[in-house]
Amino acid sequence: MILTKAQYDEIAQCLVSVPPTRQSLRKLKQRFPSQSQATLLSIFSQEYQKHIKRTHAKHHTSEAIESYYQRYLNGVGRNGAAPVLLDLANEVDYAPSLMARIILERFLQEHEETPPSKSVINSMLRDPSQIPDGVLANQVYQCIVNDCCYGPLVDCIKHAIGHEHEVLLRDLLLEKSLSFLDEDQLRAKGYDKTPDFILQVPVAVEGHIIHWIESKASFGDECSHHAYLHDQFWSYWNRLFGATWASREMEAACLVPLPDPMVCSRTAVRYLVSSKGKHKSTCHAGILSISGPDARGLLGPSPCL
């Protein structure tokens, strides 16, 4: 399933200032019925994260925190069963889970002698039953289950997707009889930074030589490409793993996941970068990610890279 730059832009455009809730996602699905939920969610999540990164600071000023907390207290004072915290988050355009964290932190500060440690907060967010105040516990829980971009549940889902795709990728490599070394084997050999898989015998895909594969299991927009490039891919390149990284068009334009004809008919997807109207491959040194049309139709036909 190819997602063109234009399609991607269209989706991203719809996601400006949309709260990260179930309802938003539902609307998005109605708007783009041809895209799978996984793809849409992944794009949504990434767009929303960008948005949060931009606005994060303004919600963490002490004035803002104080005002949120007061509004929360007033709200639950009026009606503890109402979705006070969730509404507050949506109103100020902040992620519900993160809002819950702000209020919880503030609450604990007020009710306990010492400022709460991060691990305590995290543990309470994972299991709101531990929150000493019942009303707050409910409010927090509501925020967490309704937030589709942040929170412990979403983190777990992302982690699970990552793991699943590594397994899928491994299956695929085995199925295609491609000999590889996985991360654990490489670590055992003493490598400090390794991609998910290094092919022991490189393969050519559409004329590009693939040496290593890193599964990212999230949608590969420019931003995430940049981030991964910086954090990981260059490191792999620096250790080279036998690759000749011939193209540096990474920075170029849009990312187009394409089903990969050679390595995997089923799920693998490569990124192509469209640069000034021409497609140039970005991933001479490796398939950056795989995912996508799953044969069993559970993930739907589109990639979730």
Next chain:
Amino acid sequence: MAAVLESLLREEVSVAAAVRWIARSAQSSEVTAPTRPQAWPESAFRDDPGEAAALSSLRPLRKEFVPFLLNFLREQSSRVLPQGPPTPAKAPGSSAALPGRPGGPPRGGRGARSQLFPPTEPSSTAAAEAPSARRGGRRRGPGPGRERGGRGSGGLEEGVSGESSPWAGGRRPRGSGSPGSPSLARSDPPNLSNLEEFPPVGSVPPGPAGTKPSRRINPTPVSEERSLSKPKTCFTSPPINCVPSSQSSVPDTSPWGHGLPPGCRSLQEEREMLRKERSKQLQQSPTPACPTSESGSPLPSRTGNLTAEPADPARVSSRQRLELIALIYSSCIAENLVPNLFLELFFVLQLLTARRMVATKESDLEPIPGALDSLESPLFQSVHDCVFFAVQVLEHQFQVLSYLDKGTLKLLAENERLLCFSPALQGRLRAAYEGSVAKVSLAMPPSAQAVSFQPETDNRANFSSDRAFHTFKKQRDVFFEVLREWEDRHEEPGWDFEKGLGSRIRAMMGQLSAACSHSHFVRLFQKQLLQMCQSPSGTGGTVLGEAPDVLSMLGADKLGRLRRLQERLVAPQSSGGPCPPPTFPGCQGFFRDFILSASSFQFNQHLMDSLSLKIRELNSLALPQPEPSDEDGESDVDWQGERRQFAMVLLSLRLLAKFLGFVAFLPYRGPEPPPTRELQDSILALRSQVPPALDVRALLQQGLRARRAVLTVPWLVEFLSLADHIVPLLDYYRSIFTLLLHLHRSLVLSKESEGEMCFLNKLLLLAVLGWLFQIPTVPEDLFFLEEGQLDTFEVDTVTSEQGLDGMPVVDQHLLYTCCPYIGELRKLLASWVSGSSGRSGGFVRKITPTTTTGLGAQPPRTTQGLQAQLAQAFFHNQPPSLRRTVEFVAERIGSNCVKHIKATLVADLVRQAESLLQEQLVTQGQEGGDPAQLLEILCSQLCPHGAQALTRGREFCQKKSPGAVRALLPEETPAAVLSSAENIAVGLATEKACAWLSANITALIRREVKAAVSRTLRAQGPEPAARGERRGCSRACEHHAPLPSHLISEIKDVLALAVGPRDPEEGVSPEHLEQLLGQLGQTLRCRQFLCPPAEQHLAKCSVELASLLVADQIPVLGPPVQHRLERGQARRLLHMLLSLWKDDFQVPVPLQLLLSPRNLGLLADTRPREWDLLLFLLRELVEKGLMGRTEIEACLGSLHDAQWPKDFSEELATLFNPLLAEPHMPEPQLRACELVQTNRGTVLAQS
């Protein structure tokens, strides 16, 4: 000195005698008589007593003859090459011939070079001694605050620029704007018309030797004269037939040729006009940076109507005199009495391609019959004279010419003047061209990649601590990041290495604390350096070149042409004249700037150590042995390989030595030599105490003795070229120069006898040495040393063994790669052909693909002993490929043997260790005792078995080596040879393997056992529950279960729907819930995609779901819009959950959450309260053994802490007491609503 020349011209002395006389001054008298050029008459070789007498009176002047001759020729040619031809020569002036100029002291007489044209301009000396003029580099000099002596690409050139000026600058008055004047150079505003400071985009910055002050536009009055349309002032040149007046003769591109005429009113104005004019020209011709194009000849393309004056053999004025001088000049060249062979060739070609004569006197155009024997009359009276002279010299130098590359030969053979003056020579050149295979491409293949991770050295085990390991990890990334940024940006205007990267580099260096980290980083640095810059021509291409990618997108047929095109585009336009100063082109610049920016003493020291080590290693590398010339073509193939390997080694050595020289002399490098003698002496006294970074003298002596000069000298020259001004004065280095000088003199090209060095080898050495002698930091008087200093040489080379020198290891490609400045000859000729030189700088016609294979691993050195000698003798008689094969096989098999032992014997021992450990653990209980102790016990039991390794290793080598040798050698190899080769391979492999094994096997076993022990103990350790009990999916599973992420997401949606807020039409169907739980079961049974965190979350979500079911909080989608789940459905779902919890989850399920205040609170919220589902659930939990009663009790107990409404607490107590009291309850009979019927309002709101 002039007397000698005159007596020659008067034929009082024969040329042969004169040359012998001169040569004797340079070399010991027993040197063989010079081979005569063909043109020499037999009689010339008779020693005439009269001649001897005539010459002996001049004895004290002997050594000054050659410099005099060179100066004389340059001076004479000044009218032909008025623009200051880029033929610098560092011949010291012959003081005796120069009235009014006493000879300077032999040392440090820096002004001498300017005496090339001495009488006109004493001030040029001052200019020559003002090397601090900062015009050499692309970058402007840095601020004075920070000492950046050699910074920037201009770093090296800075010290150079002024010094090469005299040959051009000497003849012109130094105007106020002279860049040679440091003070003015600094105070002047940037001179936009200065091509060195502001080179046109895309041009290779010309080295000062090629550009010189001659580039600088001297003020020429324009405005007034132009209005009068006088030719002299026009920027277009005079019409062809117009006899140029003394002022107007200069073509537009060379306004520096003449002084500033009086009456110039406003220099500023003039400059402005010149600049405009220049910028116009720049737009027309994009590559004016090529010095030959700029200054070599007038450019018709620019001037429109200026063509070269035709040369006519019939109009040569004084044939005989020219012949004589050509003869003596050629003889000096042939005897290596001139410092730089190629410089002289360049000069001669300049004469050949001279466009027109600059006439100064009216009588000039006519020959003066009576003045033949006199030096008073000009030697070159017309272009015809010049061409005649040049052709004469070329005839004598035919041999050298014939070894030049094909392109140059073609241009020479096609030169119409040459054809006109000497059809014979033209014919020989044509024949040479047709026979030549020496295609030389000046472009270089992009070759660089990042250095790969080396598990052997970059392993954690090689670092002192985790921290050091991780620091190095980060540094590697920073280093490559810096490198990439440099690549992307270093060509951007205004980008500065130091500003852009300096602080990052220093921050990185700051993290290198432990000595060990430094050595790791230096290793990476050096490897990357070699990888990037080693490509032929030493400049490296684009590191991560995109071009190949583009090319590969096109069809194969177009590929060749495109490659050629690409090559032309990337080939250096100019290497900076025939004598460029040392520079760091291409990627080398990065490494130089990195060193400078890092400015880390430790780093430099480690780098020097590492470079020295590598140089020694490569220098002593066993390179091809002389091969008995084979009859078949097989040896030819081998020979290609040998040559390639030699080239790789040589280029690597040159690169390493250059950087070693750079770093080693970095602390001493300054822009100029010490100003006073006293200061110089004190510096000398100090410096002579400092031991050299690498004992290059010993290496040179070794090289000469082993006849490996062709390998050693080129890198030594690179090393010395970066020395500072003091170095050549130090005794140690002076002796090196003496040796080199001797070598230079001994490399007479015409001598070709058995045991002599190959011609191209000689040519390479002559080229690099000639270049070295022209380096500004090398004193110019050094070449013309007193004879007394030149005694100790010959003895060294007397060795019978034939070394590398005698083998044809150098080909034209290597020659041109090492000495790109030889290519200037071609450019000069091509510019003649094209008429306009500058435009097509590269002139690359031929493409020679070059490979960059890594250096072969160093063949293992055999040990002493008769066996080894026998093996050596055996190899000696076989083609070298056999030896390489055997050594290669031995090396690989030896290494494989170790790996094999590791995988078999050691692995077995590790398994034994594991089972022993298990026993130990069983007998000693779970703890098993101290791990260190355990390890000791195990090792003491197992290590003795390591002895088997040697036996097994021997067997392995015995078994594997012969097959490999057989497979790799030609099938026709005689059986005896084959079996010997096999035996040697077995022996070498066994030796290698056993040496390693006997030294390391115990440590290896220990290490592996230790790892196994800690693995076992860890597995034994913390969570025995989780371990071992985890089941995989069943064998039949096809892994078609839904993905965990999908399920978590689905369940999350249900939870969100239940918790709200929700739209009125939202809800779930009971069927969906059932299906969801069914899928959950599938996923839990197929564990393919399940990871523990996901399972934990699934468990938790399932409990939450159960709570919602119990509290009847799930909105069900149905015909009436929203309603509650039916009891039966709820129970069915709870049953499913119970069975999942009991049978399928493999992580602990947080069931206590069911009784958490929050989830019970849900129940409190419903109206009417219905407890039966909860009671049902709890009973089932107890029954299935999922929760104990006490556990439930504890949960309920903690519930009391929460603040509940009183009635709710009462209800709870009433409800649970019977449950807890009675082990078995039948089906719940009570409904909560029946128990307590009061309406309680919102519990949550009150809490």
